[in-house]
Amino acid sequence: MDETPRFAVDRMLARLARWLRLMGADVLFDPAVGGGELLRCARAQGRIVITRDKRLRTASGVIFLTGNLFRDQLREVMRRCPFDPRARAFTRCSACNEPLQWVDRNLVARRVPPFVFAGHDRFARCPRCGKIYWDATHVARALAEIESLLSERIPADVIAAGRAPVRDAKD
Numbered sequence: 001m002d003e004t005p006r007f008a009v010d011r012m013l014a015r016l017a018r019w020l021r022l023m024g025a026d027v028l029f030d031p032a033v034g035g036g037e038l039l040r041c042a043r044a045q046g047r048i049v050i051t052r053d054k055r056l057r058t059a060s061g062v063i064f065l066t067g068n069l070f071r072d073q074l075r076e077v078m079r080r081c082p083f084d085p086r087a088r089a090f091t092r093c094s095a096c097n098e099p100l101q102w103v104d105r106n107l108v109a110r111r112v113p114p115f116v117f118a119g120h121d122r123f124a125r126c127p128r129c130g131k132i133y134w135d136a137t138h139v140a141r142a143l144a145e146i147e148s149l150l151s152e153r154i155p156a157d158v159i160a161a162g163r164a165p166v167r168d169a170k171d
């Protein structure tokens with residue numbers, strides 16, 4: 001498996017940051033940090049900067065996006081820094097970037113809608129914000145959306161299997 005891609009995403013690209021996390025990338029995103037400070041943080045942490053800030057256009061280790069549209073931006077990132085979203089989709093919280101952990105099914109009984117609880121065996125939780133993720137429906141829907149965004153087909157068996165969201169809580 002290739003290494004987890006590590007990015008630092010500019011504060012004007014919140015949606016892109018969220019999606020890259022859903023695709024399994026390790027994404028630094030902080031609305032308080034931009035410009036030169038973002039570049040410094042990224043370099044200190046070995047991250048590629050993704051930005052639309054013209055001042056950073058010629059800096060090294062920077063993917064400067066020309067497109068305004070989210071789809072174009074995502075495609076541009078995947079072209080410049082390709083990785084397989086299927087390999088690690090849903091290993092991270094889209095809000096916090098925290099690696100998810102498996103949780104005992106019974107612990108989420110009151111945290112998810114009854115039909116979700118009845119229909120799924122495996123649940124994962126963000127240790128920071130507590131958001132609950134579940135496989136199958138959730139994953140299939142998002143993979144389908146990623147696929148349509150990238151205009152690339154994701155094999156049906158991956159979707160049907162409802163790829164497990166996370167690593168084991170013991171790890």
Ligand SMILES: [Zn+2]
Pocket residue numbers: 093094095096097098126127128129130131
């Ligand atoms: Zn979270």
